[in-house]
Amino acid sequence: MGPAVDRFETEVAAAASVGFAHAVSSGTAAIHLALIALGVSPGDVVIVPSLTFVGSANPAVYCGAELWFVDSDPDTWTINPSLLQSAFDAAHSDGRRIGALIAVDIFGQCADYGEIQALCASYNVPLIEDAAEALGSTYRGEPAGSFGNVGVFSFNGNKIITTSGGGALVSNDQTLIDRCRHLSAQAREPELHYEHQEIGFNYRMSNVLAALGSAQLSTLEHRVAARRSVFARYEDLLGGVDGIAFMKEDSQGISNRWLTTLTIDAGKFGASNLDVVAALEAENIEARPILKPMHAQRVFRGNRMFGGSVAEHLFEDGLCLPSGTALTGDDLERVAAIVRRTGAG
Numbered sequence: 134m135g136p137a138v139d140r141f142e143t144e145v146a147a148a149a150s151v152g153f154a155h156a157v158s159s160g161t162a163a164i165h166l167a168l169i170a171l172g173v174s175p176g177d178v179v180i181v182p183s184l185t186f187v188g189s190a191n192p193a194v195y196c197g198a199e200l201w202f203v204d205s206d207p208d209t210w211t212i213n214p215s216l217l218q219s220a221f222d223a224a225h226s227d228g229r230r231i232g233a234l235i236a237v238d239i240f241g242q243c244a245d246y247g248e249i250q251a252l253c254a255s256y257n258v259p260l261i262e263d264a265a266e267a268l269g270s271t272y273r274g275e276p277a278g279s280f281g282n283v284g285v286f287s288f289n290g291n292k293i294i295t296t297s298g299g300g301a302l303v304s305n306d307q308t309l310i311d312r313c314r315h316l317s318a319q320a321r322e323p324e325l326h327y328e329h330q331e332i333g334f335n336y337r338m339s340n341v342l343a344a345l346g347s348a349q350l351s352t353l354e355h356r357v358a359a360r361r362s363v364f365a366r367y368e369d370l371l372g373g374v375d376g377i378a379f380m381k382e383d384s385q386g387i388s389n390r391w392l393t394t395l396t397i398d399a400g401k402f403g404a405s406n407l408d409v410v411a412a413l414e415a416e417n418i419e420a421r422p423i424l425k426p427m428h429a430q431r432v433f434r435g436n437r438m439f440g441g442s443v444a445e446h447l448f449e450d451g452l453c454l455p456s457g458t459a460l461t462g463d464d465l466e467r468v469a470a471i472v473r474r475t476g477a478g
C-alpha cells in the first residue's frame with residue numbers, strides 16, 4: 134500500500150494502545166469489515182444503540198443481519214447496560230444468535246465498558262467498539278478503541294483527525310486485522326497474477342491520505358485539549374442559563390468533547406432547540422439538533438427497540454453547537470450571545 138499507510142497504521146494502533154491497526158476508506162467500511170471478520174451472517178441479530186449516526190447501523194444490513202436498537206442511559210447518553218441485558222435475554226429466549234454488539238462512544242464519550250464487557254462475556258457476544266467520534270478519549274484510563282474485540286475510528290471530514298474520508302480498525306487480534314486487510318484489498322490472494330477465492334471490497338486507504346492522517350495524529354493531544362476548551366468555554370458562558378443542560382462527562386472517563394452538545398428545556402429557557410438553530414442560521418452559523426435515533430428513522434421502522442424515551446427526548450431537546458477548533462474566543466462569545474438572546478426573546 135505504501136510507507137505512509139504502514140506508518141499511519143502503527144501510529145493509530147499506538148493511539149488505541151493495541152497491537153494492530155488497518156487503515157481503510159471510511160469508518161462505515163471499517164464496521165462492515167469488522168462484522169464480516171467476526172462472522173456475522175444473514176439472520177443474525179446485531180445490536181446497536183439507537184442514539185448514533187446511521188454509519189454504525191447500516192453495515193449490519195449489508196451483512197444480512199437484523200438490527201435491534203437499545204436506548205441510552207440518561208446521564209451518559211451511551212448505551213444503557215440494563216436495557217442491553219434485556220435485549221440479550223430477548224434474543225436468548227427467541228433462540229436468536231447475536232452476531233455482534235456495536236457499542237458507540239457517542240459525541241466522544243466512551244460507553245460503560247466495565248458493564249458492557251461483562252455482559253458480552255457472559256452472553257458470549259463479540260463486541261465492536263464504534264469509536265468513530267472518540268479518538269483521544271479515555272475510559273478508566275484506557276484509550277477509546279481498545280475495549281472491543283475490535284475498535285473502529287473514522288477520519289471523516291468532521292472528525293477530530295481527518296483524512297477527508299477514512300477510517301481504521303484496531304485490535305489486539307492480529308488474525309482478525311489480517312482478515313480485514315485481505316478483504317479490504319478485493320480479497321486478492323498472494324499470487325503474482327490476480328487470484329481470488331472469495332468476494333472482497335475496495336476499502337483500502339490511499340498512501341496520500343494516510344500521510345495526512347499521520348501529520349494530524351501527532352497533534353492529537355492538542356486537538357483534544359482544544360475541543361475540550363471549546364466545550365468548557367460554552368459551559369462558562371451558558372451553563373447557568375435556566376433550561377440549558379450540557380452533556381455530562383462520565384466520571385469514569387475523559388471525553389474528547391468532539392461536539393459540544395446540550396439540551397434545552399423550552400419551557401424554562403423560553404425557546405426551543407430549533408428556535409436556537411434558526412437564530413444561529415440567520416447569522417450564517419451552522420448548528421443542528423442531536424442525532425435522530427435509529428428506531429425513529431423510517432428506514433428502520435419495525436426493527437426491535439429496547440426502551441426509547443431517552444434517545445427521543447435527546448433528539449427533541451438536543452442541540453450541537455459549532456465545535457471546530459478553529460473557533461476563536463470571540464466566535465464562541467458570539468454564538469453564546471445569540472443562544473442567550475433567543476431564550477430571552
Ligand SMILES: Cc1ncc(COP(=O)(O)O)c(C=O)c1O
Binds near residue numbers: 187286287299
Ligand atoms: C458514531 C459513528 N459511527 C460511524 C461513523 C461512520 O464513519 P464514516 O463517516 O467515516 O463512514 C460515524 C461518522 O461519520 C459516526 O459518527
